[in-house]
Amino acid sequence: DSGVTQTPKHLITATGQRVTLRCSPRSGDLSVYWYQQSLDQGLQFLIQYYNGEERAKGNILERFSAQQFPDLHSELNLSSLELGDSALYFCASSITSRDYNSPLHFGNGTRLTVT
Amino acid sequence: AQKVTQAQTEISVVEKEDVTLDCVYETRDTTYYLFWYKQPPSGELVFLIRRNSFDEQNEISGRYSWNFQKSTSSFNFTITASQVVDSAVYFCALRGGYQGAQKLVFGQGTRLTINP
Numbered sequence A: 001d002s003g004v005t006q007t008p009k010h011l012i013t014a015t016g017q018r019v020t021l022r023c024s025p026r027s028g029d030l031s032v033y034w035y036q037q038s039l040d041q042g043l044q045f046l047i048q049y050y051n052g053e054e055r056a057k058g059n060i061l062e063r064f065s066a067q068q069f070p071d072l073h074s075e076l077n078l079s080s081l082e083l084g085d086s087a088l089y090f091c092a093s094s095i096t097s098r099d100y101n102s103p104l105h106f107g108n109g110t111r112l113t114v115t
Numbered sequence B: 001a002q003k004v005t006q007a008q009t010e011i012s013v014v015e016k017e018d019v020t021l022d023c024v025y026e027t028r029d030t031t032y033y034l035f036w037y038k039q040p041p042s043g044e045l046v047f048l049i050r051r052n053s054f055d056e057q058n059e060i061s062g063r064y065s066w067n068f069q070k071s072t073s074s075f076n077f078t079i080t081a082s083q084v085v086d087s088a089v090y091f092c093a094l095r096g097g098y099q100g101a102q103k104l105v106f107g108q109g110t111r112l113t114i115n116p
Helices: none
Strands: A005-007 A011-013 A019-024 A031-038 A042-049 A055-059 A066-070 A074-078 A087-094 A110-114 B003-005 B010-014 B019-021 B025-026 B032-039 B047-050 B059-061 B063-069 B072-077 B088-096 B109-114
Touching: A005 A087, A005 B025, A019 A087, A019 A110, A019 B059, A031 A074, A031 B088, A042 A074, A074 A087, B003 B088, B010 B019, B019 B109, B025 B072, B047 B063, B063 B109, B072 B088
Parallel strands: A011 A110, B010 B109
Antiparallel strands: A005 A019, A019 A074, A031 A042, A031 A087, A042 A055, A066 A074, A087 A110, B003 B025, B019 B072, B032 B047, B032 B088, B059 B063, B063 B072, B088 B109
8 A cells, every 4th residue: 555545436428527536645744646557648747736736747637736735635636628638647755855766656546437 | 967767658568578667867977876766556665786887787676686787877677477576666766886876866657567
């Protein structure tokens, strides 16, 4: 158990809808990362937050947004969903933002299916 | 740009065979960090090992060993006496020390199947 909690585990929704994925980092970790895993794109970095502030952005669509709250949990909001958004979404956490040697610890992921 | 290449898409071996998973990386950073993760059929990503660019010592942990060679930009992973429980997708990942330091860049993964 990595200590990173993601909810829900599975989500099935229709095109055009909006969903929110939730992540609680490991105790003591200040940095949260979101990744998308799809069959054709592999594991893609979406966005990173550190102590409530956005630190880095990757291949995140404009329809997607995220935030990190004062209690350090994070939410990833996906809107105007398309079939291609179906994927496994991972949250990961690490202690700091600048300890690049520190591994990312991943949650079990949220499997999103858009029908 | 940071890039990780795992040329072996799928590998299938019989239990107790040794198997090596290849990883080749590209980076312009002089300091960088390499990682291996395992994704079993249950789907979670499990951290296995990290290596700094300035530490080229190879590492052994039980049946697992890692061979880091800066000269060939490779960070290969060997499982000795493989077991069925080793069946998973294995990812090699790179984190730059300066450029792109915030994110972990993953290879496409190698699906390893250990047959009884």
